[in-house]
Amino acid sequence: MSLDRTAICNYFLSLQDLIVSKLEKEDEKKFHVDSWERVAGGGGRTKVLLDGSTFEKAGVNFSDVSGEFSEEFAKQIPGDGRAFTACGISLVLHPKNPFVPTVHANFRYLTRGNRAWFGGGVDLTPYYPFREDVIAFHKVWHKACTTHSDVADYDKLKSWCDEYFHLPHRNEPRGVGGIFFDYLDKNLDQVWSFVQECGNSFLSSYLPIVQKRKTQFFSEAHKEFQEYRRGRYVEFNLLYDRGTIFGLKTGGRIESILMSLPLKVRWLYDYQPTIGSKEAELYEIYLKPRDWAREV
């Protein structure tokens, strides 16, 4: 069974437009748009906003590429042959206010030879979390999965996310998780419905948090902690992230791939949060996998 690739690409493209138009309502700045072609095949459209009033850096990328895997890289991917196609949407939003979490979402459709599959996920990385925000975020993804329980087992996708967004060298999760899936190649029609459900759910999982927290007062110390924690985001993306490595190994467009990295980051030495502080609370309560969707 194979799906209509053009329809999938068009969905991702219109989802990019929708998300960007809604994000622009939250910021004084507009996104900059770059359409680009890839020498080895295909291209994409990158929408990016820097140094805005709400978003310090926001990147929403659409790409539709094709080409050949390198021999070495081909071994790490299921299927046969070296020819591949990949289309998808990928976004990372780094807000200015440390009380608004960073969010990442990515949905993609890949083919290699006769094989086709979907991958994707959404995860939240708070700096100064609010319990109700974290629960509300997870509930949206729980609902998206239970609506498509024929192909999306929430508990599985939630655990997959916790396992994937994990920094082994720090033995620390990147954030509070969400859902993650890859190589979903059975019942593609149903998976495709589920992926659209996810795409359509993104704004409702994240925008309410932005709207609620973006005007909250923050100090220089809050900002420094946010910049310090962003270092973990960089470490994860450069050391482990599948999408980043996929892009770098397949000759992707560097500026679109590394758009996920925050504008300002800092690396301290041997930072330890003060006992009983809000910073310590992040580590003790939130940076531990937990079934948030079922809490009230």
Next chain:
Amino acid sequence: MSLDRTAICNYFLSLQDLIVSKLEKEDEKKFHVDSWERVAGGGGRTKVLLDGSTFEKAGVNFSDVSGEFSEEFAKQIPGDGRAFTACGISLVLHPKNPFVPTVHANFRYLTRGNRAWFGGGVDLTPYYPFREDVIAFHKVWHKACTTHSDVADYDKLKSWCDEYFHLPHRNEPRGVGGIFFDYLDKNLDQVWSFVQECGNSFLSSYLPIVQKRKTQFFSEAHKEFQEYRRGRYVEFNLLYDRGTIFGLKTGGRIESILMSLPLKVRWLYDYQPTIGSKEAELYEIYLKPRDWAREV
């Protein structure tokens, strides 16, 4: 033939003291010292200075560790068996003033089974380079090699450095290079003399540049460009650096390994230097391998 490992460790340890004492003369702050033990064997001494008057972040690390390579990692290293020892000094100095370049140096002695070898190198990463500084730096390393030409072929070690400190995804060198060597396992006595020559040459290759440039006026724009270029340092260290990956794969002390990352970093989107600017000069003149040591 095997060398006296204790003598080598002691040399690296006293070199750390010497370098730190000289660097402290250039800054209002003192280094913080952490002695640490490694669960799997050995330990080290980390000296680090943050947010000083001359150095925004300076880390000089000594380590003397032993243990077992993981099966996967063992395949990437010469020799037999999984037991290894490694001792060495590693430093990265990120100055505050954008007219002072960042410098990195590392010298190490490794054993695996019956095999023993030295590795190391020094390289300079300027933001706003001065031709005379770059030439003077390279001349020091040229001299260190020619004094030990029985084991150190300058042209080879210089090219090795250019090849090693290269960011394939950007097709860009990390900086202006220096020298690099690894797996030097022949004529170990002579190599050991060469390594000491290198250790003893470090301060004379770098301190004069610090002293000459650290009081130069800089603007916020100079600082931003420095922070932007530091992003390349992070990309290199997390994506490619052998020492960083060695540390992460052998259960090293994370804070000592990632001490190499700058305090403040920024990632812009699709930055291009203005034609004819000092920033463009960095790319056009300096970020191209060149035989600086033989220029006048």
